[in-house]
Amino acid sequence: MTRRAVVLDCDTGTDDAVAIMLAALHPGLDLLGVTSVWGNVTVEHTTDNALRVLDHVGRHDVPVLxxxxxxxxxxxxxxxxxxxxxxxxxxxxxxxxxxxxxVEWLVETLRATTRPVTLVATGPLTNVALAVAAAPTVVGAVAEVVLMGGGHARSNVTPSAERNVWWDAPAAQRVLQAGFERLVMVTLDATDQARATADDTARWRALGTPAGTATATLVEERLVQYGGPAPLHDPLTVAYLLDPEVVTLRHAHVAVETAGALTYGRTVIDLERVDGRPPNAHVALEVDVDRYFGLLSAAFG
Known part of the structure; x- marks a missing residue:
């Protein structure tokens, strides 16, 4: 099996942690490193959390930047x-x-690589935008960018915007305009459909593995936070790498609103190609939830 080289850029909270474990443990992926970014909590804590997750599943070899x-x-x-x-x-x-x-590590790694790298981003896109600004040619070393962010009919931080994009709208717009060969945007529309329940956490805990137990504990926290079934946003990006059929993609032009007083951070997704601009993203709006959660169970078992 050819292992896909992956870098995961994240603001490690509960669902980012599940994404890290999936990327770190699946034999089809070669996790080169995890880069932390501010977002869910401060960057000091997102960095610490990423280290905790990797060490918990025995991946002390994966660097955290x-x-x-x-x-x-x-x-x-x-x-x-x-x-x-x-x-x-x-x-x-x-x-x-x-x-x-x-950012320095991203630039150096992409400049030195002899194989295509997949970049998965599950937080604000600040690091990715800074790396592209520092060395625009690294775009050519990236086979695919997969990001969790944006929404078409769904929002969660304002009536118009999804949190990851809203937190740094200029960075998101720069990444969309950077010219990556392939960019997949896993939207809130898709991830919000994938809501875990207490039955799911019981099944993951019953696996009896460090990853299964940790996933159950982390998702149980989310059940309390949401007051019921809780979406698992970020791991869907990694699940897509392992099984592209887990989501349904639409090819469209996507832009980010960076000036509107009411619409700041909105991802404007032209599904009908009304304005004639060429598509720059493959947009996931739907998910096969059973396939997604089954993949997590298989990987963590």
Whole structure:
């Protein structure tokens, strides 16, 4: 089996952690490194959380690089809409330290690679935008960008916007305009359909593995946070790499609103190709939930 080289860029909270475990444990993926970014919590804590997750599943060999601690732009009313989440995941602390700067490592890794790299981003796109700005030619080393962000009919931080894009709308727009050969945007429309229940957590805990137990614990936290069935947004990006049929894609032009007072951070997805601009993204709007959760169970078992 040819293993796909993957870099995961994330603001490690509960569902990012499940994405890290899936990427770290599946034999079809070669996880080169995890780059942290501010978002769910501060970058100090997202970095620490990523280290905790990797160490918990025995992947001490995967480096974690500390990334951006603030956006390129500033979303309106950011402080008022900041998430109130526990800074640490309920996993043992790591004895490791970050291996360096995320943006520098991304540039160096992509410049040096002799094989195509897939870049998966599940938080604000600040690191990716900074790497492209620092070395535009690295775009050519990326076989595919898969990001969790944006929405067509769904939003979650304002009536118009999804959180990851809203947190750094200028960065998201730069990434969409960067000219990557293939960009897949896994939207809130798709991920919000994939809601885990207590039955799912019981099934993952019954696997009796470190990843199964950790996933159950993390998703149980999400059930409390959501007051019921809770979406697993971020792992769907990695699941797509392993089984592209888990989502349904539409090819469309996507732009990000960076100026509108009411629509800041909205992803404008031209599904009907009304304005004639060429498509720049493959957009996931639907998910096969049984296939998705079955993939998690198989990988963590």
């Amino acid at each position: 500390r990334g951006a601690d603030r956006p390129l732009g500033q979303a309106p009313d950011a402080a008022a809409r900041a998430r109130r989440l526990p800074p640490h995941l309920p996993l043992p602390p790591s004895s490791r330290a970050p291996a360096g700067d995320a």
